[in-house]
Amino acid sequence: MTTPSAFPPAGLRKLLAAVTRRTGLHYYTDKTDLLEEMVGARMRLHGCRTCHDYLAVLADKGMGDAEWRELESAITIGETFFFRYAEQFAALEHTIVPGLIRAAATTRHLRVWSIGCSNGAEPYSIAILLARLLEKAGMNPREWHIEILGTDISTRAIEQARLAEFSAWTLRDIDPARRAAWFTAVSPRVWRLHERYRRMVSFRYSNILDLLQPDGGPAGPFDLVLCRNVLIYFAQAQATALVRAIAGRLAPRGWLLLGHSEPVTDFSPWLETVRLPGTLAFRAGMAGKGPVAPVAARAMPPRRHSPRANVPMAGADSAAVATAIRRMADDGHVPRAMQMCRDHLASHPVDARIHFLFAVLAWGEGSLLQAEESFRRVIYLCRDHIMARCYLARLLEDAGACAEARRTRQQMVALARRCPPGAALPDGDGLTAGGLLRLARHMDEALPGEHARVSS
Numbered sequence: 001m002t003t004p005s006a007f008p009p010a011g012l013r014k015l016l017a018a019v020t021r022r023t024g025l026h027y028y029t030d031k032t033d034l035l036e037e038m039v040g041a042r043m044r045l046h047g048c049r050t051c052h053d054y055l056a057v058l059a060d061k062g063m064g065d066a067e068w069r070e071l072e073s074a075i076t077i078g079e080t081f082f083f084r085y086a087e088q089f090a091a092l093e094h095t096i097v098p099g100l101i102r103a104a105a106t107t108r109h110l111r112v113w114s115i116g117c118s119n120g121a122e123p124y125s126i127a128i129l130l131a132r133l134l135e136k137a138g139m140n141p142r143e144w145h146i147e148i149l150g151t152d153i154s155t156r157a158i159e160q161a162r163l164a165e166f167s168a169w170t171l172r173d174i175d176p177a178r179r180a181a182w183f184t185a186v187s188p189r190v191w192r193l194h195e196r197y198r199r200m201v202s203f204r205y206s207n208i209l210d211l212l213q214p215d216g217g218p219a220g221p222f223d224l225v226l227c228r229n230v231l232i233y234f235a236q237a238q239a240t241a242l243v244r245a246i247a248g249r250l251a252p253r254g255w256l257l258l259g260h261s262e263p264v265t266d267f268s269p270w271l272e273t274v275r276l277p278g279t280l281a282f283r284a285g286m287a288g289k290g291p292v293a294p295v296a297a298r299a300m301p302p303r304r305h306s307p308r309a310n311v312p313m314a315g316a317d318s319a320a321v322a323t324a325i326r327r328m329a330d331d332g333h334v335p336r337a338m339q340m341c342r343d344h345l346a347s348h349p350v351d352a353r354i355h356f357l358f359a360v361l362a363w364g365e366g367s368l369l370q371a372e373e374s375f376r377r378v379i380y381l382c383r384d385h386i387m388a389r390c391y392l393a394r395l396l397e398d399a400g401a402c403a404e405a406r407r408t409r410q411q412m413v414a415l416a417r418r419c420p421p422g423a424a425l426p427d428g429d430g431l432t433a434g435g436l437l438r439l440a441r442h443m444d445e446a447l448p449g450e451h452a453r454v455s456s
């Protein structure tokens with residue numbers, strides 16, 4: 001496990017405070033070593049020897065703002081792909097968007113906002129879906145006034161989004177026929193989204209924290225807001241305040257979609273929680289802004305897991321939760337075990353152990369993308385997690401992403417070598433570091449030409 005620096009030097013602490021204040025990325029609070037690593041390149045570029053020197057650059061009237069933009073691009077994590085979270089896109093396709101189209105039949109005007117849009121895969125997925133559903137309903141998307149806004153704090157991500165060129169990796173959930181219908185190949189591994197979808201979306205730099213200022217951030221009302229996998233890096237209280245601010249920018253009966261593991265659990269009385277197959281969505285009341293009617297609050301699902309599952313949730317020890325989930329899965333109730341993971345993660349979004357368990361279960365169920373995403377999350381939360389790298393490498397290999405699989409396995413081997421050979425690996429079901437290295441060598445022998453990748 002990464003050992004967080006318990007007492008980082010004063011300069012680093014100051015830098016951390018400045019970064020958290022500016023971006024909301026509370027995530028770095030116990031990962032100052034990671035922050036230091038990421039800021040290092042910027043510091044070297046400016047010839048700064050200490051964090052104090054770099055803070056002075058950030059505070060400089062002339063270049064401070066530009067440097068903040070660079071730093072924001074460097075420290076944010078933009079992992080995304082088209083049609084991410086199949087269940088949410090099914091809910092959008094079958095319930096949310098058809099309802100919005102019906103409600104806007106007279107005005108023919110819809111406003112969508114993707115907050116933390118990264119390279120644009122999310123808002124462009126919405127553009128493709130909206131165009132498709134309008135056409136299916138016999139309408140011409142060109143006769144509608146569709147505004148899809150993508151915002152992000154990373155200027156680098158915004159530039160990529162405007163370019164609308166994507167790698168096979170970002171398009172991994174789109175089958176070749178649809179890829180050919182929606183994109184034009186600009187090189188063997190890069191595709192450009194068609195102009196008809198590109199023009200539906202505009203992008204701009206915006207810090208979500210601006211929403212906490214009076215009249216800050218893009219003005220509503222929006223019929224649909226997506227803020228997925230952004231708040232997961234924020235402190236719970238700030239994330240809750242932001243959800244409330246977003247609720248204030250929703251149109252009457254407008255929708256909000258969050259990621260599966262956001263740290264927000266309290267939406268009442270601002271938003272109604274709506275259970276849709278495989279996912280939750282949140283909805284404004286008839287008045288748009290402000291508390292929803294009490295009847296909507298009654299539609300809230302129980303926040304804790306049902307007693308049937310018999311899992312301690314509030315302040316629960318993660319090991320005890322993991323044991324209960326494993327028992328449930330061992331009894332053959334895998335979907336229920338996965339739901340227990342989701343429930344736990346809703347209130348403990350940075351519990352790497354449960355993310356890992358969820359990833360393994362998802363893999364077993366054939367949900368490869370979910371599994372991959374969760375293994376990545378484990379590594380993100382816990383950079384020294386050897387077993388997550390072990391599984392991820394295998395998944396990537398199966399998916400044909402050989403270069404990344406090779407890198408991941410090399411990292412796995414390097415980490416395992418740092419452990420005493422007899423040390424049991426966390427989440428390894430008794431597998432020791434030495435045992436894993438032997439297995440890795442065995443795979444080397446089984447796969448000619450692979451030797452370099454695990455023994456380097």
Ligand SMILES: C[S@@+](CC[C@H](N)C(=O)[O-])C[C@H]1O[C@@H](n2cnc3c(N)ncnc32)[C@H](O)[C@@H]1O
Nearest residue numbers: 023076078080116118152153154207208228229
């Ligand atoms: C993991 S990506 C999520 C992308 C997309 N929403 C999805 O779920 O696939 C998180 C994005 O949030 C952005 N972000 C982080 N902090 C932000 C802030 N304070 N304001 C706006 N965007 C932010 C990052 O730059 C990054 O592009």
